[in-house]
Amino acid sequence: MSTRADVVVIGAGIMGVSTAYHLARRRAGRIVVLERDDVCSGSTALASGGIRHQYANRVGIELTLAGIETFERFESEFGVDPSFRQHGYLILVTTEGQLAQAERNVSLQRSLGVEVDLLSPGEVARRFPYLHTEDLRGATWSPRDGYADPYLVTTAIAARARARGVEIHTGHEVIAIERTAGRVSGVATRDARFEAPVVVIATGAWSAAVGRLAGVDIPVAPLRRSKFITAPFPFDRIPETTPFIIDPHQGISVRREGAGLLLGIGRKEEAGSFRTDVDWSLTTPLVERVVHRVPPLADASLLRGWAGLYEMTPDQTGIIGAAPEVAGLHVIAGFSGHGFMHGLVAGQLMSEVILDGRASTVDIAPLALERFARGELSVEPLTFT
Numbered sequence: 001m002s003t004r005a006d007v008v009v010i011g012a013g014i015m016g017v018s019t020a021y022h023l024a025r026r027r028a029g030r031i032v033v034l035e036r037d038d039v040c041s042g043s044t045a046l047a048s049g050g051i052r053h054q055y056a057n058r059v060g061i062e063l064t065l066a067g068i069e070t071f072e073r074f075e076s077e078f079g080v081d082p083s084f085r086q087h088g089y090l091i092l093v094t095t096e097g098q099l100a101q102a103e104r105n106v107s108l109q110r111s112l113g114v115e116v117d118l119l120s121p122g123e124v125a126r127r128f129p130y131l132h133t134e135d136l137r138g139a140t141w142s143p144r145d146g147y148a149d150p151y152l153v154t155t156a157i158a159a160r161a162r163a164r165g166v167e168i169h170t171g172h173e174v175i176a177i178e179r180t181a182g183r184v185s186g187v188a189t190r191d192a193r194f195e196a197p198v199v200v201i202a203t204g205a206w207s208a209a210v211g212r213l214a215g216v217d218i219p220v221a222p223l224r225r226s227k228f229i230t231a232p233f234p235f236d237r238i239p240e241t242t243p244f245i246i247d248p249h250q251g252i253s254v255r256r257e258g259a260g261l262l263l264g265i266g267r268k269e270e271a272g273s274f275r276t277d278v279d280w281s282l283t284t285p286l287v288e289r290v291v292h293r294v295p296p297l298a299d300a301s302l303l304r305g306w307a308g309l310y311e312m313t314p315d316q317t318g319i320i321g322a323a324p325e326v327a328g329l330h331v332i333a334g335f336s337g338h339g340f341m342h343g344l345v346a347g348q349l350m351s352e353v354i355l356d357g358r359a360s361t362v363d364i365a366p367l368a369l370e371r372f373a374r375g376e377l378s379v380e381p382l383t384f385t
């Protein structure tokens with residue numbers, strides 16, 4: 001038995017449900033999403049929810065500019081409060097090289113209309129007195145940045161997609177992508193077949209393996225990233241409105257998560273793998289570096305940790321577009337640890353490519369899959385691994 005659909009989307013993380021939702025809004029016919037596990041059970045569920053305009057490359061800035069309003073009015077469109085806190089992003093600058101890069105970033109961001117400042121160390125100390133600033137050269141600060149709850153956002157989009165007729169089948173792992181005369185013609189799970197002239201690969205860190213099912217090279221590799229949360233910590237010592245603080249030099253991040261704090265750290269030399277066990281050996285450097293930067297946190301205690309997968313591409317930038325070798329096959333993946341914030345607008349852009357043949361909301365030429373084969377790579381340095 002096989003089911004006929006107009007579009008099959010593989011994966012129900014934010015990229016998959018957003019694509020399905022935007023297709024349904026435009027009445028693109030019968031849309032089926034096939035998810036191996038549950039809605040929002042991959043990287044999206046484990047993300048910190050950060051939303052920022054602060055990128056070095058134009059496309060990252062433009063994606064946030066095009067998508068931020070949807071987060072700001074999320075509840076009116078999706079009926080769910082996404083816990084969007086616009087407390088800003090503060091990206092610390094420690095070295096001469098970072099300072100020169102920060103000056104270039106701020107100038108490009110401002111030229112595109114982003115509200116962003118390069119603060120001096122004195123200004124950082126004045127605005128955020130709980131930070132150690134003596135080793136800083138400054139920081140970039142954008143007050144419209146913030147963070148939202150990825151699970152609430154993604155499940156709300158999925159619910160709206162279902163309400164518009166999208167069928168989401170969980171527990172359906174795609175194990176084959178079928179082709180007929182150079183075109184995609186459908187997919188198969190262990191128990192079912194789905195015929196469709198359009199198939200979208202939205203499988204995050206697993207996209208390389210899913211691409212191989214269709215003979216398409218999708219250069220996305222998994223990278224483990226760890227998060228830890230502290231026990232409740234007093235708001236009079238670290239304010240509730242504290243920004244999402246990134247300390248790229250030390251490779252850590254800090255933001256409020258309710259009464260506690262959410263701390264992030266990666267391991268620069270970590271080999272790509274699908275491991276998601278918590279790397280407890282990171283707690284020693286994490287505590288040292290966090291206490292250096294935020295001295296009051298010497299009195300905090302760690303409560304728990306988790307690890308998830310970034311979906312890295314060679315230039316640390318996502319992919320949205322048609323796969324050139326197989327007509328009808330599309331890819332939306334590889335956002336390299338900053339895909340939650342771009343998921344909503346990325347799904348809209350994917351729907352434009354499918355229905356109109358090209359995206360019109362943002363110039364997504366830098367996101368084309370072909371760029372890897374052409375060697376046209378411009379690495380996004382503001383990727384915090």
Ligand SMILES: Cc1cc2nc3c(=O)[nH]c(=O)nc-3n(C[C@H](O)[C@H](O)[C@H](O)COP(=O)(O)OP(=O)(O)OC[C@H]3O[C@@H](n4cnc5c(N)ncnc54)[C@H](O)[C@@H]3O)c2cc1C
Nearest residue numbers: 011013015036042043044048050174204308338339340341
């Ligand atoms: C610790 C951590 C912190 C992060 N912090 C941020 C942040 O602050 N801001 C931000 O913007 N981004 C952040 N990210 C990145 C963000 O989570 C990802 O970029 C984004 O969630 C990717 O969404 P996705 O839909 O592509 O992937 P996923 O959410 O992983 O969804 C892919 C889905 O595909 C399914 N799948 C895989 N193979 C198959 C198959 N064969 N058949 C059917 N289904 C399949 C999987 O089960 C999964 O549900 C973070 C990531 C991590 C790990």
